[in-house]
Amino acid sequence: MSPGAHVTGDLPTEYADEQLHTRMGIEITRWDVQEMVGTMPVKGNRQPFGLLHGGANAVLAELLGSVGATMHAASFGSVALGLELSCTHHRAAREGLVTGVARPIHLGRSTATYEIVVSDEEGNRTCTARLTCIIRPKAPGA
Numbered sequence: 001m002s003p004g005a006h007v008t009g010d011l012p013t014e015y016a017d018e019q020l021h022t023r024m025g026i027e028i029t030r031w032d033v034q035e036m037v038g039t040m041p042v043k044g045n046r047q048p049f050g051l052l053h054g055g056a057n058a059v060l061a062e063l064l065g066s067v068g069a070t071m072h073a074a075s076f077g078s079v080a081l082g083l084e085l086s087c088t089h090h091r092a093a094r095e096g097l098v099t100g101v102a103r104p105i106h107l108g109r110s111t112a113t114y115e116i117v118v119s120d121e122e123g124n125r126t127c128t129a130r131l132t133c134i135i136r137p138k139a140p141g142a
Contacts, residue, residue: 021063024056028064033071036064036102036114042093052093057100057118057127058085064102065114065131072107073135080112080133087129096121102131110135 024045030037038060045056062085069080102116111132118127 020059024059026060026063028067031067031071033068033075033107034104036068037099038064039097039099041097042095050094052098052126054087054089054127057089057098057129058087060098060100060118061085061087061102061116061127061129061131064100065116065129066133068102068104068114069112069131069133069135072104072112073133076109077138078109078135079138080135082131083111083134084132085129087127089127091120091124091126093120093126098126105130108135 025041026038027040028036028038040056040060042052045053047053062082065085066080066082073080098118098120100116100118102114104112105115106113111134113130113132116127116129116131117125118129119125
């Protein structure tokens with residue numbers, strides 16, 4: 001996929017218009033197993049007090065880390081599935097875009113773990129997340 005593209009992959013057509021990241025305005029701008037980068041607007045992803053919702057950070061982190069893990073797993077014919085996600089919220093984002101950068105901590109044959117750093121437009125770290133995906137062989141015929 002090209003930079004800035006929305007993730008759809010080989011999803012069944014019936015699910016193409018149901019993707020959470022699309023509704024949240026997330027765009028991946030760098031596609032690489034070693035560094036996934038994506039942006040998300042604060043507008044439309046706020047909690048009741050007007051700040052970026054912590055769950056929105058989690059969606060951004062999960063998307064970036066799981067796509068990186070999926071690319072890694074695909075290199076040896078396997079698939080990656082989210083196993084654990086943790087997020088630490090450091091400071092509020094109020095306006096503009098946040099940018100997530102996912103880099104691998106571990107890329108193995110049975111698990112892949114990414115650290116995802118989310119920053120505001122001024123470069124302030126707003127959230128640090130860690131995602132671990134389990135890697136399994138692709139089902140025959142899948």
